[in-house]
Amino acid sequence: MSELSVKHLLGIKYLNEKDIQLIFETADHFKEVINRSIKKVPSLRDITIANIFFENSTRTKLSFELAEKRLSADVINFSAGQSSVKKGETLIDTVNNILSMKVDMVVMRHPNPGAGIFLSRHVKASIVNAGDGAHEHPTQALLDSYSIREKLGDVSGKNVVIVGDILHSRVALSNIFALKLQGANVKVCGPKTLLPKYIESLGVGVETDLRKALNWCDVANMLRIQNERLDISYFPTTREYTQQFGVNKKLLDSLDKEIVIMHPGPINRGVEITTDVADSKQSIILNQVENGVAVRMAVIYLLASKIK
Ligand code: CP
Secondary structure: OOOOOOEEOOOOHHHHHHHHHHHHHHHHHHHHHHHHOOOOOOOOOEEEEEEHHHHHHOOOHHHHHHHHOOOOOEEEEEHHHHHHHHHOOOOOHHHHHHHOOOOOEEEEEEOOHHHHHHHHHHOOOOOEEEEEOOOOOOOHHHHHHHHHHHHHHHOOOEEEEEEEEOOOOOOHHHHHHHHHHHHOEEEOOOHHHHHHOOOOOOOOOEEOOOHHHHHHEEEEEEEOOHHHHHHOOOOOOOOHHHHHHHHHHHHHHHOOOOOEEEEEOOOEEEEEEHHHOOOOEOOOOOHHHHHHHHHHHHHHHHHHHHHH
């Protein structure tokens, strides 16, 4: 029987191409399950999962919780804002206290890069990284690639441009790793100040002219400006950013071909994309959210099979 090469999902960096294919094939099965009238399977009846979120989330938190419940796992939710973390408890103590309640898997979002890696070395549970600072967001990248595969048949050989704040984006880094692993051609596009100097060493092209980038690509993944991570100004004003790096319908319709528009959310409508682009037939933004549940079911199911 096929299994993942890893015990934790800490980043796409630690996966190989076979892992991604296994996750996608398993997600295909779960996507069929969640479209049935009875959307639940008993696979993880004996597994308890803690979702611990030290940072805000809408999509990822709800999607993980739904995925866990669709697999019949027992689920507990923890938000740092309402916990004893405020009283000075360390991350390891917090998680070990949760684990002493016989928890098998921890899904964690944390503002510090590497928090999941740190935890995986100190606690006895399978760790799933739900976003660690500006480092990685592996399940987002998996659901993004899964959505490209669903829309275009394959990821290999496709031209994908990631537009926006690459410097502060865990979505960008995880997507680059995932897309390259599957044989896609990847470019990043944005203001030079928001493109890390090392980015080309990851095998990624750089384009600062949005129209050129869009005419090259099959898929444009539009990122928001990570205002919560900006310590200084990286561009003059939001209006100027939008003029140079925002996609509107007029620009989209003037391209040489019909491209696919993606966005991990949350969207800042009118900044990186206009409403008529976000809601256009070229946008697969809500398909990404739908696929997130099936992909997260696959990740949890495959990791849980390594616990037993
Ligand atoms: N895409 C994403 O991670 O969204 P949330 O921050 O709402 O979870």
